[in-house]
Amino acid sequence: MENLFQTISIPMFIFNTSQGKxxxxxxxxxxxxxxxxxxxxxxxxxxxxxxxxVSDIDNCGSxxxxxxxxxxxTQVNGRTQYFRFTFSRLPGNLVVIHARDIDEFxxxxxxxxxxxxxxxxxxxxxxxxxxxxxxVTGELMLSEEWCAILGYEQNEVEFTINFWEDLIHPExxxxxxxxxxxxxxxxxxxxxxxxxxxxxxxQWKWVLDTxxxxxxxxxxxxxxxxxxxxxxxxxxxxxxxxxYLNQKLEKLVEKRTLKLKQKELSLIESQRELRKKSxxxxxxxxxxxxxxxxxxxxxxxxxxxxxxxxxxxxxxxxDKLETSLLSDIxxxxxxxxxxxxxxxxxxxSRKLKSSLVNLxxxxxxxxxxxxxxxxxxxxxxxLFLSPKTIETQRRNxxxxxxxxxxxxxxxxxxxxx
Numbered sequence: 001m002e003n004l005f006q007t008i009s010i011p012m013f014i015f016n017t018s019q020g021k022x023x024x025x026x027x028x029x030x031x032x033x034x035x036x037x038x039x040x041x042x043x044x045x046x047x048x049x050x051x052x053x054v055s056d057i058d059n060c061g062s063x064x065x066x067x068x069x070x071x072x073x074t075q076v077n078g079r080t081q082y083f084r085f086t087f088s089r090l091p092g093n094l095v096v097i098h099a100r101d102i103d104e105f106x107x108x109x110x111x112x113x114x115x116x117x118x119x120x121x122x123x124x125x126x127x128x129x130x131x132x133x134x135x136v137t138g139e140l141m142l143s144e145e146w147c148a149i150l151g152y153e154q155n156e157v158e159f160t161i162n163f164w165e166d167l168i169h170p171e172x173x174x175x176x177x178x179x180x181x182x183x184x185x186x187x188x189x190x191x192x193x194x195x196x197x198x199x200x201x202x203q204w205k206w207v208l209d210t211x212x213x214x215x216x217x218x219x220x221x222x223x224x225x226x227x228x229x230x231x232x233x234x235x236x237x238x239x240x241x242x243x244y245l246n247q248k249l250e251k252l253v254e255k256r257t258l259k260l261k262q263k264e265l266s267l268i269e270s271q272r273e274l275r276k277k278s279x280x281x282x283x284x285x286x287x288x289x290x291x292x293x294x295x296x297x298x299x300x301x302x303x304x305x306x307x308x309x310x311x312x313x314x315x316x317x318x319d320k321l322e323t324s325l326l327s328d329i330x331x332x333x334x335x336x337x338x339x340x341x342x343x344x345x346x347x348x349s350r351k352l353k354s355s356l357v358n359l360x361x362x363x364x365x366x367x368x369x370x371x372x373x374x375x376x377x378x379x380x381x382x383l384f385l386s387p388k389t390i391e392t393q394r395r396n397x398x399x400x401x402x403x404x405x406x407x408x409x410x411x412x413x414x415x416x417x
Contacts, residue, residue, distance in 0.1 A: 011099040015043055017061030018093035022054070025094070034075050034083075034099055049074065053085055053097075060087040060095045070102065082106050128228040131211070133161060135184070135222050140164070149207065149231045151200035169196035169204055176209075183213065184222045191225075194232065206236040263325070270324050274333065277317055281337050284314070288344055310341055332382070339372060358400045366393050371414045 005012065011031040015022040022043035031037060037046045047053040056067050067087040074080045081103035088096050129146025133139070140159045147154050150167070157163060168176055172195035183191035191211045196204040211227025318338055326334065359367060362383075369379045376390045383390075398404045403413060 013037070013046075013097040013099075014090075015057050015061070015095045015097070016093060017058065017095055022057045022061060022095065031099070033077070034073070036076060056085065056087050057095050057097070060089050061093060063089070065089075070106075073099075128230045130226070130228055131164075132224070132226045134224050146229055149229060150197060150205060156200070167197045169198070172196055180211075183211070184225070186213075186216075186220060186222075191227065205231065206233045208232045266325060267327065270326060271330065274321065274326070274330055277321070278333060278337065281314065281341075285340065285344065310344075314341060332378075336372075336382070339368070343368065359397065363393055363397050363400070366390065367397055367414050370394070370397075370411050373411065 005026070006028045008028055009030055011034040012028045013024060013031055014026045016025050017023075024037060024039055024041050024043070024046060026039060027037055035046055043054045043057045044051075050071055050073060052069060052071065056069055060067050066089065068084065069087075070082060070084050072080060073083045081101065082105075084100045084102045086098040086100070088098075090096055129149050130141075130143040131146055132141040138160065140161055140163075142154070142157055142159060144154055147157055165173070165177070172193075176193045176195050179188070179193050180191050182188050189212075191209075193209050194206065195209065197207055199205050208230040209227065210230075211225050213222045213225045215222075215224040217223050318334065318341075321334055365383065366379060369382070374382070376387050376394070379385070379390050380387045394410065395404075398410060401410075401413065403410070
């Protein structure tokens with residue numbers, strides 16, 4: 001027995017209290033790491049730095065029940081840490097003391113306390129409700145916040161897993177229970193679902209339910225699972241609003257796309273009609289040039305017939321085209337056609353001065369565009385020529401009109417002809 005007493009790793013002391021004072025009778029080897037002591041010393045001499053230990057020895061020796069005290073104690077090696085002193089009374093006025101190192105235990109306890117505080121803070125910040133289910137006993141803890149989300153007081157709910165199951169929306173229940181059981185069986189790292197629960201008023205409320213098994217038995221079966229529940233009703237409402245707006249936007253885009261397609265087809269058809277009419281007018285214009293080469297006697301009669309045909313067969317089409325949906329380039333072509341017709345219908349050659357006779361047909365076209373105020377770039381686009389060619393033709397026109405070195409505006413001069 002003495003050998004066992006000496007080999008125990010926990011510091012132990014045996015004091016005799018029969019003489020009115022506590023005297024050390026024996027101590028094991030581990031006690032030497034705690035204090036300097038030897039048989040015959042009093043408790044006051046050994047534990048002079050911690051008088052509470054001395055008083056507990058005396059109290060225990062006087063007949064009190066076993067005592068226990070936790071103290072911050074400095075060992076022989078100078079290290080200070082927490083010990084739990086346990087005082088037990090034995091027959092023969094003996095008191096045995098166990099001094100167990102609890103420094104690591106208190107550290108773990110402190111960490112647990114901090115973790116609990118952080119958890120409570122996180123739950124408070126997110127308005128989450130806490131639930132704690134002991135699988136073996138069936139006991140279910142639901143916090144006040146958990147109950148409040150559904151409009152209940154704690155005394156109005158049943159603390160059973162069946163109560164929670166009955167609150168789940170029938171459409172959501174199969175998926176929720178599958179995910180819950182999968183986690184209990186260790187198939188997933190955590191349990192998490194978004195589902196609807198019936199509130200006290202009978203309305204369905206969307207919640208985010210999250211949980212994790214915190215304890216399993218030796219066979220891996222879940223013993224305890226803890227989780228939180230968060231009200232996500234507002235988030236779900238916003239998601240539905242966004243979905244509605246997206247669908248509305250898609251319909252508007254589809255409708256707008258259809259209108260644009262129809263408009264594009266209409267423009268294509270208008271362009272085709274315009275090209276046909278332009279070709280027809282060009283043929284008429286060519287024919288007119290041929291007719292104008294006839295004798296002066298025939299010109300008067302041709303002029304009258306021409307004006308009549310233009311008014312009856314051409315101008316109505318131009319009026320109709322102007323009321324159609326045309327692009328900018330189409331409107332430009334139409335303006336050119338109408339301007340050319342006016343030029344043709346005017347008293348023809350009597351309106352032209354002899355100074356234009358020397359111009360080539362291409363230069364006459366450019367001269368007409370200049371009178372209409374077209375820029376070199378616009379003329380180049382309309383005649384399919386380069387801007388450089390247009391500029392060359394402008395210089396040639398000025399030269400043939402004998403205004404090359406005169407401070408005369410070409411457009412103004414052409415308008416005066």
